[in-house]
Amino acid sequence: MLRNSCKALRNSYSSNTWRAASNHGPRQPLLSIEKRLEKAHPQFTERSQLKYARRLVVKLGSAVITREDNHGLALGRLASIVEQVAECHLEGREVIMVTSGAVAFGKQKLAQELLMSLSMRETLNPKDTKEFDGATLEPRAAAAVGQSGLMSLYDAMFAQYGVKIAQVLVTKPDFYNEETRNNLFSTLSELISLNIVPIINTNDAVSPPMFIRDDEPAGGARKGIPIKDNDSLSAMLAAEVQADLLILMSDVDGIYNKPPWEDGAKLMHTYTSDDINSIEFGKKSKVGTGGMDSKVKAATWALDRGVSVVICNGMQEKAIKTIVGGRKVGTFFTEATESANTVPVEVMAENARTGSRQMQALTAAERALAVNNLADLLVSREKSILEANAKDLAEAQKSGLAKPLLSRLSLNSAKLKNLSIGLKQIADDSHKNVGRVLRRTRLADGLELKQVTVPIGVLLVIFESRPDSLPQVAALAMASANGLLLKGGKEAAHSNKALMELVKEALASVGAEHAVSLVSTREEISDLLAMENHIDLIIPRGSSELVRNIQEQSLHIPVLGHAEGVCHVYVDKDADLTKALRIARDAKCDYPAACNAMETLLIHEDLMSGEIFNDVCNMLKREGVKIYAGPRLNQQLTFGPPAAKSLRHEYGALECCIEIVPSLEEAINHIHTYGSGHTDVIVTENDAAAQHFLGSVDSACVFHNASSRFADGFRFGLGAEVGISTARIHARGPVGVEGLLTTKWILNGKDHAAADFAEGGPRTWLHEQLPID
Numbered sequence: 001m002l003r004n005s006c007k008a009l010r011n012s013y014s015s016n017t018w019r020a021a022s023n024h025g026p027r028q029p030l031l032s033i034e035k036r037l038e039k040a041h042p043q044f045t046e047r048s049q050l051k052y053a054r055r056l057v058v059k060l061g062s063a064v065i066t067r068e069d070n071h072g073l074a075l076g077r078l079a080s081i082v083e084q085v086a087e088c089h090l091e092g093r094e095v096i097m098v099t100s101g102a103v104a105f106g107k108q109k110l111a112q113e114l115l116m117s118l119s120m121r122e123t124l125n126p127k128d129t130k131e132f133d134g135a136t137l138e139p140r141a142a143a144a145v146g147q148s149g150l151m152s153l154y155d156a157m158f159a160q161y162g163v164k165i166a167q168v169l170v171t172k173p174d175f176y177n178e179e180t181r182n183n184l185f186s187t188l189s190e191l192i193s194l195n196i197v198p199i200i201n202t203n204d205a206v207s208p209p210m211f212i213r214d215d216e217p218a219g220g221a222r223k224g225i226p227i228k229d230n231d232s233l234s235a236m237l238a239a240e241v242q243a244d245l246l247i248l249m250s251d252v253d254g255i256y257n258k259p260p261w262e263d264g265a266k267l268m269h270t271y272t273s274d275d276i277n278s279i280e281f282g283k284k285s286k287v288g289t290g291g292m293d294s295k296v297k298a299a300t301w302a303l304d305r306g307v308s309v310v311i312c313n314g315m316q317e318k319a320i321k322t323i324v325g326g327r328k329v330g331t332f333f334t335e336a337t338e339s340a341n342t343v344p345v346e347v348m349a350e351n352a353r354t355g356s357r358q359m360q361a362l363t364a365a366e367r368a369l370a371v372n373n374l375a376d377l378l379v380s381r382e383k384s385i386l387e388a389n390a391k392d393l394a395e396a397q398k399s400g401l402a403k404p405l406l407s408r409l410s411l412n413s414a415k416l417k418n419l420s421i422g423l424k425q426i427a428d429d430s431h432k433n434v435g436r437v438l439r440r441t442r443l444a445d446g447l448e449l450k451q452v453t454v455p456i457g458v459l460l461v462i463f464e465s466r467p468d469s470l471p472q473v474a475a476l477a478m479a480s481a482n483g484l485l486l487k488g489g490k491e492a493a494h495s496n497k498a499l500m501e502l503v504k505e506a507l508a509s510v511g512a513e514h515a516v517s518l519v520s521t522r523e524e525i526s527d528l529l530a531m532e533n534h535i536d537l538i539i540p541r542g543s544s545e546l547v548r549n550i551q552e553q554s555l556h557i558p559v560l561g562h563a564e565g566v567c568h569v570y571v572d573k574d575a576d577l578t579k580a581l582r583i584a585r586d587a588k589c590d591y592p593a594a595c596n597a598m599e600t601l602l603i604h605e606d607l608m609s610g611e612i613f614n615d616v617c618n619m620l621k622r623e624g625v626k627i628y629a630g631p632r633l634n635q636q637l638t639f640g641p642p643a644a645k646s647l648r649h650e651y652g653a654l655e656c657c658i659e660i661v662p663s664l665e666e667a668i669n670h671i672h673t674y675g676s677g678h679t680d681v682i683v684t685e686n687d688a689a690a691q692h693f694l695g696s697v698d699s700a701c702v703f704h705n706a707s708s709r710f711a712d713g714f715r716f717g718l719g720a721e722v723g724i725s726t727a728r729i730h731a732r733g734p735v736g737v738e739g740l741l742t743t744k745w746i747l748n749g750k751d752h753a754a755a756d757f758a759e760g761g762p763r764t765w766l767h768e769q770l771p772i773d
Helices: 006-011 034-038 047-052 075-090 102-124 139-159 177-191 230-240 273-278 292-304 319-324 344-361 364-380 382-399 403-409 413-432 469-480 488-510 542-551 575-591 605-609 612-620 631-636 664-674 687-694
Strands: 055-060 094-099 164-168 196-202 244-249 308-313 332-335 437-444 448-457 458-463 483-487 516-518 536-540 568-569 598-604 626-629 657-662 679-683 701-704 724-725 733-735 743-749 766-768
Touching: 006 047, 047 319, 055 075, 055 230, 075 094, 075 319, 094 177, 094 230, 102 139, 139 164, 139 196, 164 177, 164 679, 177 196, 196 230, 230 244, 230 292, 244 292, 273 724, 292 308, 292 332, 292 448, 308 344, 344 448, 344 458, 344 483, 344 516, 364 413, 364 469, 364 488, 382 403, 382 413, 382 488, 403 488, 413 469, 458 469, 469 488, 469 516, 469 536, 469 542, 488 516, 536 542, 536 724, 568 575, 568 664, 575 598, 575 612, 575 679, 598 605, 598 612, 598 664, 605 612, 605 657, 612 626, 612 657, 626 631, 631 657, 664 687, 679 687, 687 701
Parallel strands: 055 094, 055 244, 094 196, 164 196, 244 308, 458 483, 458 536, 483 516, 568 598, 568 679, 598 657, 626 657, 679 701
Antiparallel strands: 308 332, 437 448, 437 766, 448 743, 724 733
16 A cells, blocks of 8 residues: 555656666666766755655664674564665665675574584584584675575565565675676666665675775776775765665764763764864774774765765664654764854753853843843834844745734734833843742751752743744743743744844843854754753744644653643623623634634523623624534524534634533533633623632633633733643743742751761751741
């Protein structure tokens, strides 16, 4: 089924530069590498482009496909790699594999046979008790035995996906002789045209490891790479067949600036030719013939000839598919040097950590100064901000961005002034944030414990179509002394850049300009979510789809936020009609794209006999709201609004559902069943009913006779918010500065030891609560 669905895609991937000769005529000789470079495809300069790679060479190192105890093959790992190669093949990509493992597989089979033979000899002649040492097996004999078994294994594995394979054995003379060299690559071309995956390995049964030095003419006509292991062999093959991508799979995560086991070793996600002098190479692979030095040489050689290269850990789950998907796995070799102004996101995160500590060391007045400076800049630089925003709006309209998202994207003078007011409120409140004492306890004489507030650390806030979020979140981070990484949507790129310049300017006034950074590189969100060593909390702001995806993908970093804003307004039987109309109108129509907008209007069934239902419907229709009927309402109306497809739906537009409920308890049950725990409202003049609703509804915000639109950090007096959380741990509802703080314990003693408090010891516990200054 998958194979059939990919047939059209494969046809679209056919390449004029990789075509087997017709069966009706002789094969044409392949061009030399030098000639082929003149025709080569544009080289990939960014990981995101790797998804367009059509021709892949995948090299499996010995350490990848052999077990850690060196006794045979790692079958589970090999099966996973085969599955990925098969998926790439069925997607229409052309894949060539270069594999090790024949010697290891042969040694395992020979060891079993020899052990059985030894056991038989001991039975026949007990005096012949010679010990068997598997390490003494002749490698060429092991290769001869292992090659057939290895290919049989590959054949069985690929057959599960309906993929045909072919073994191509190569030796040193194949690269010396021009005729055999051309025949080799013509054969590969023919196999690819027949939809077969070639699997290449060296014929170690008859030939020792191959060495072709740079000063040795290959075929007497040109120079080649020193082929002394499968890394260099793969590089040669990738260049010859004009591969788009070469993946060298090893037992390390990629290239480090020094041996990975040494202190200070850092994984290099990107490698250019300028980095060669910054690397210290360690020992070679414990299993294979090539070390990291040889891998780098092979990769740079292939890169010079137009092939993009990634060195990765073949033991990582789904490494091949992850790389082809553009994710940050392993080390990507590229000739594209990063701009001097481009800072790797890992460095940004480290700077944010340092910046957080710098902000924490400032006085509260200095942190407030930075926030106030940002608030003033929003007003004084209004012209440049709105010019940048106008560019975003123009591009968004051309691209057909949805109206709710256009509304979120838009900035105006009033929005900027309100932002400035909110930021000044944050500044005024920031004096009592960091370092506030929450508890003091005298544990014993001379031993005092304090619990104080401290920043969480480094925050990652991901937002879309909301440039006004940037200064809000930045101000909250400043006030709470947190480091901050911001990842905005591309639709707001111009606005975000303009606003970020103001943030940097405000931070520079207190010497902490690196505490907040905007991630403007083409970093995949999934890569950011894997930075658990750098990021302490993720806060997504945007569509329910964005939030849900981030919650699902972030496996090791906590996520603060809500996936949906399914907010209800319940009109009780004792409601005031005028208040109900006013509240319902504001909750739905004030800003329908907001997460705190009403999505479902619940009406007590006793009101259906009066005018309130018709009045509500008429009011909503005048405002342009499209109405959907819930199941109960639909049953009562002969001619009414269309039925709602779901009672748990966030419309985010001028649309809503109306449903009737028989009682207050049923309204509460409905909210618990279909709500998202965001904000829910009761409209009633019955205080007892209101108090029951407020106490029973288990949402982050519960209101009486007030619009759901009040669920907002600014309106709550928090100055601004980083988002609204429906979680139950740490922070709930609109999250201001308080939600960005955690605590630490500070203990002051003299010469106290825990043993002093043992039975019969010289000291006793007091546990006396002390007043907080």
